[in-house]
Amino acid sequence: MRKILDRFCKNDRGNAAIFFTLVLVPFTLTLGVGFDLHRASNVRSNLQSAVDSAALAGAINIDSPSIEREQLVSDMLTANWRAGSYGADLVGQANTVFSGDTVSVSMTAAVPATFALMENFHSIPVTTTASAENLPGQIFCMLALNSTKKDAILLSGSSSLLAEGCAVHSNSSHAQALTTKGTADAEASDFCAVGGYSGNGFSPEPSGNCAPVEDPYANLPVPDVAGCDYTNIQFKNGIFTADPGIYCGGLSLQADADVSFNPGLYVIKGGELSLLAQSTAIGNDVTFYFYGADTGLNIQAQSGVNFSAPGEGVYSGLVFVQHPDSNPQHSNTIIGGGDVQITGTLYFPTQILDITGGGGFGAVSPVMALIADSIIFSGNGEMKLSVDHEAAGFPEVLPRTPGSVRLTH
Numbered sequence: 001m002r003k004i005l006d007r008f009c010k011n012d013r014g015n016a017a018i019f020f021t022l023v024l025v026p027f028t029l030t031l032g033v034g035f036d037l038h039r040a041s042n043v044r045s046n047l048q049s050a051v052d053s054a055a056l057a058g059a060i061n062i063d064s065p066s067i068e069r070e071q072l073v074s075d076m077l078t079a080n081w082r083a084g085s086y087g088a089d090l091v092g093q094a095n096t097v098f099s100g101d102t103v104s105v106s107m108t109a110a111v112p113a114t115f116a117l118m119e120n121f122h123s124i125p126v127t128t129t130a131s132a133e134n135l136p137g138q139i140f141c142m143l144a145l146n147s148t149k150k151d152a153i154l155l156s157g158s159s160s161l162l163a164e165g166c167a168v169h170s171n172s173s174h175a176q177a178l179t180t181k182g183t184a185d186a187e188a189s190d191f192c193a194v195g196g197y198s199g200n201g202f203s204p205e206p207s208g209n210c211a212p213v214e215d216p217y218a219n220l221p222v223p224d225v226a227g228c229d230y231t232n233i234q235f236k237n238g239i240f241t242a243d244p245g246i247y248c249g250g251l252s253l254q255a256d257a258d259v260s261f262n263p264g265l266y267v268i269k270g271g272e273l274s275l276l277a278q279s280t281a282i283g284n285d286v287t288f289y290f291y292g293a294d295t296g297l298n299i300q301a302q303s304g305v306n307f308s309a310p311g312e313g314v315y316s317g318l319v320f321v322q323h324p325d326s327n328p329q330h331s332n333t334i335i336g337g338g339d340v341q342i343t344g345t346l347y348f349p350t351q352i353l354d355i356t357g358g359g360g361f362g363a364v365s366p367v368m369a370l371i372a373d374s375i376i377f378s379g380n381g382e383m384k385l386s387v388d389h390e391a392a393g394f395p396e397v398l399p400r401t402p403g404s405v406r407l408t409h
Helices: 002-010 015-060 066-080
Strands: 089-099 102-112 123-135 140-144 153-155 160-170 178-180 185-193 230-235 238-242 245-253 257-261 264-269 272-275 280-283 286-291 296-299 304-308 318-322 331-335 339-356 367-377 382-387 404-407
Touching (some): 015 089, 015 102, 066 102, 140 382, 153 160, 178 185, 230 238, 264 272, 286 296, 286 304
Parallel strands (some): 140 367, 153 178, 160 185, 230 245, 238 257, 245 264, 245 272, 264 286, 272 296, 280 304, 286 318, 296 331
Antiparallel strands (some): 089 102, 102 123, 123 404, 367 382
């Protein structure tokens, strides 16, 4: 027996098999765990894609009731989740949180563990989260309504346009619907045209083939224009006060006229509102409505103008309004170089708005927007447009560019 035991102890045949077995077990377990983690990573990627889609869907439908948005999030998540991917299953319901313009979605999936090392470790939990934000479109501060005209918005000379935080749009389908010439330049949050653009003075580069923008004031009611309260009124050489009413034959401020306009509606019928050099016009809560033949606006250089629109009523936010059938294609002229401040929208749906000269225009107005058949900037002046309805106390009625949603996680 002793000899048998001695031979067994001295025999080294089979050691390699034992060693291989001892190494194989942990190696196999390592491969198995790696395989499970790889599967879990693929499931995470799939789940993240589904959760991203669900969050974006919830953000797009920001105006829907919460219960409808929650159902939409759930439906979108289910539709984009590859059911049974690697044998994984969703666990419970998505956790969805709405906060203002933002929606957050969190979801967990269970990935079966092929190599369960512990009795209760039969699946790998995978959780992903996504947040999406609904971004409102940029508000329009310049809109040319003509649908076919070349140079529907034109900047020439050394003129400069700065439209802070707002968009510029041309409804013209012409290949040169937006144009810069000379050294003119224009900066806005967005430039867009139904047609195309010409010139390299735009920042950012305009987009073409855009959808036309509806006229926000197309259904504006027409005021009472019957009769005349005042006829051929001219103010000159003195201090005056003007009252609302129907001004037939126009209204003119001559040199050295200092006129305060009481709040209300001024119908300029069959003539121009002329503010000539060395005149001064001041009016809060005023709207000038242009009606009839030969009607329009004429603001000359070296005039002082400070008009603000009413914050309430039918013409809230509007300083100048042209009736669509009144004197189409007439050119309304504003020559810079004076002290011109207009708080509100200038609306000439079938007429041309021509702003020229030097100096600054609109630089201190919280809201100044231009809507016309076509708009021309020339000379060497600087136009600054902005639209801050809250600061001006106006309701927001101007259209916006299409909104967008983005992932923020």
